Amino acid sequence: MALPFITAIVLATGVFSKDCTIKRVALGVALVETAIAIGVSYLFYMYPGTMMSLSYPWIPLLGISFKVGIDGISILMLVLTTAVTGICILSSFKNELQSAKTFYALIMAMLGGLLGVFMALDGFLFYVYWELALLPAFLLLLGWGNVKKPRVPMQFLVYMIAGSFLLLAALIYIYFATPMPHVVDIKAIYHTVLSPDAQQWIFWALFIGFAIKTPLFPFHTWQPDTYQNASPTTTMLVAGLLSKMGLYGMYRWLIPIVPLALPVNAPWVIGLAIIGTVYAYSVALVQTDIKRLIAYTSIAHLGLIVAGIMTGTLHGLQGGMIQILSHGLTSVGLFLVAAIIFQNCRTHNLRQLGGLARSNPFFAAAFLMILLGSIAFPLTGGFIGEFLILWSLVNASLVWAGVAAVTIVLGAWVMLRFYHGAMLGPSTGATIAPLSRSQKAALALVIAGIFFIGLFPNIGLKISEPAVRMTQELALRR
């Protein structure tokens, strides 16, 4: 886990001077990490319910320890994180970048931060990693984004800091609520029973903190701007991975901590999430910038995941896990598609695109397959996730499930508008040149992942089920 940080430092110091060496080193590290994560996940598959943890005292005075651990939920997040990082680096192989060493060092630092977020078992450690993951993201936005719009990274930062403040405030309160000597070890937090009133405000503080990160309507407006203006690789990383921090936070740091506030607030939050989903699809329908269109589609998907988590049912939580993996892959795939389109046509504007399928049928087919994952076509991961989430919603409330089902149509409408607008119809003269081998490989990996999850969802479900069950039991404490 320390490997990405070390790599980041090594890369930043400029040991490797050639860009292609830097890229290869970064890719190699990501691959090693992926291999480790997959190896460990195999262990979890063979022996469900495994837990691993490490703990060292860090700031004993404050009861803060360096405590990390992996359970079924974490390991899936780690596999996703490492694999998606690898795919992102792979897809960027042919991109020309200014100061590649810093760029890849930051990616590595972000990877390290994310791994820490998904493994931390101490409240403050979690918070520190949370910030460690955000900082490189911010710098990536700032340094390699659209230089004409410096407002965008700042907007990102302000949102993130606002979210972090809420998170920190809640953590500090919980810290003082634990029995003496105060600790923010997750076990201690789980054992602490807060008063209903305290749970109520902590629920909202944590929820809004995570919702901003996710992002969830109506805290989402930083996201389309950010995605639109970031460099392709940054967008893919932020969309595929950073958005999962908030969702993971809900699994580990929200619903098990405030079991009394959950049933009170869940109906509201589910309603908000589903309205947000419909809202985001509606907005996506009229976007002309393809990156903004994907951004809003992404918000819609994430909203549905939040609704599933908030039902607090096994199906909702498990569906959420599958959908997290699937959304990670589809959003990376879609942004890669957008990046390839931009690389060839120099525009993100749907009105200036058209007829691209003819010049590169392979690309069109790949796009269509990723699209199927996005619209929850059966046999893709998206279907399993959405099916389980919808199921948990039918149990919770038939009306909300009905509204959520409408998004099946809306999602297809939005995505087909994108596909037809860019790939079919009258050509504007622009064409898609044959893809580079690294781009082909990245697309193929994304597609393989989407269908792998759809065909063999049991692997992921089996790995996460014991951990999800524990989360659910904690959330059902009365």
Place this chain on the structure above:
Amino acid sequence: MISPILLTILIPFIPLVGWGILTILRNRLSEPVAGWMASLCVIVPFVLCCWVFPLIQSGALIAIPVWKWFQVGRLDISLNFLMDPLSVWMGILITGVASLIHIYSIGYMHGDSGFNRFFSYLNLFVFFMLFLVFSDSYLGMFIGWEGVGLCSYLLIGFWYENPMFHAAAKKAFLMNRIGDAGFILGILVLLVLFGTTAFVPIFTYAGQLGSNSPLILLITGLLLIGAIGKSAQFPLYTWLPDAMAGPTPVSALIHAATMVIAGIYMIARSNFLYSLAPLTLDVMLIIGTITAVLGGLIAIGQTDIKKVLAYSTVSQLGIMMIALGLGQYTVALFHMTTHAFFKALLFLGAGSVIHALDGEQDMTRMGGLRKWVPFTGGVMAIGTLAIVGFPPFSGFFSKDAILIAGAQQSWILFALLILISILTAIYMFKLGVMTFLGNSRMDSAKKPHESPWVMRGPLGVLAVFSAIGGVVNLPFGNGREWLTRYLRPVVQDAPVTITGANSHSLEWALIVGTITVLGVLFIVIYRAYCKNPLTFIPNINRQMGLDKVYTILIIKPYEALSTFLSNTVDRRLISGGIAQLAGAVTVTGRILKYTQTGNAGTYMLFMVAGIVILIAAVVWGI
């Protein structure tokens, strides 16, 4: 002897293998190799289906586990195949018609640059269609259901360079998705109630829900939405005529003989549920009647040969829905079977005409074609006689079974069914007269050519079945209705009260009446259209304005709302509001002020300082 279980598993997967080979090898295969290999991948399953057929006849079921899909808590979703009379009958029908259409396409698609792609999609379609009918659960059916929708989308937009064509593909996909949303909700409700989506346990325990109880109405209603989308019923039928943009064999296979009947199949499969919900059956009766009458009326106003047949399909699907609404599920399946034969024949015949005229589809520019394409003309005549229900062609028996069931319900329905039959006769006779009889109205002196034997062969086979297909369910006498008896273990009809002597006299009255009415109609239409077909084209709007209604009432307002949400709510209200909020907070405001410097170091400093201050605050707090 090879285990039948093993072989039946193979049935749907052989076309999938065909698709895989065609996709991987793409254009490395020559046309005949690709075409015949794809055809073989459908013919072999057909043979296997026929082989399984007698094994099932005793009413036995074969359940075959295929794949443990996913598991959450106590719930275990597996995909299994179920070989029972209904699924095997459907399998024979699908693979049989699909085999003929595959062979036909070798001739029809000859020379098209996407020849191999076309066959790969067709094979994929057959896979999903077989998956749909062989699945033992609603969820498995849904996989096939969405899969055929995707193939339909790909094939409608096959010639994707044409903007009209891919717009039609998109429309078909989205309108189907509306149905799918209802279907999946219905499946979820079943899952919540029964803990499974498999047919056998659901049908066993469904009785406990009680007749016309809210839950059974909810389930049947939601499933019905799915069927309305897929089987092109009012008010979602408008995608089907547009779907004619696809190559003609696609129209024959997907949009006439197989995919569009999936909704009818699904309801027939769920007959145990629907028999518990008389209210839903009444709704289906109304929807079916509206669809059938509208489809028939609009078909009369068409001059494009494929559009006539498309609206005719809408109308015939409406008739099947009426049969379902009457609780006569096997009658609906019987009509579905004969319709598959004669409508595939008519479409392929129309394809042959279009092929002969190098792509001309407008009937006002045809006429007198019997001289040039006598074979096509002959088989089209058989198809026409079958669809209008001329005894003893197949359509007569299937349609009259519905007429009798309708007469039993009410005389209004009987009258409407007669009206629908008359409409059918009008548009079909008109099509025949305008295309094959009279004088030629073709543009140039070009010589239309008869199609090659790979196209004529399937036409001939389909013509034979259209003519004699009625024998599978002859209505005379008790116990001779072979198809009904075969399907009885899984499909149980509402009882028919008209029996014995009554039935016989009614049957004879129908035969005499039908021959007389059809004869008169033919003479009238021949007189009207033979000499000058342009004198009387009733000006019936293509969609009866339904598309316009959708555009004005749903699409435009929704897009306006979306624009409003995007520009006003999202940008001004939320984004702007939060910016204001942020501005009010001094710390944030100060950071914002420094943004103007554009210096990365400053931002980092603030962020790090923030963290340090916070940690310090904690330390100090102790």
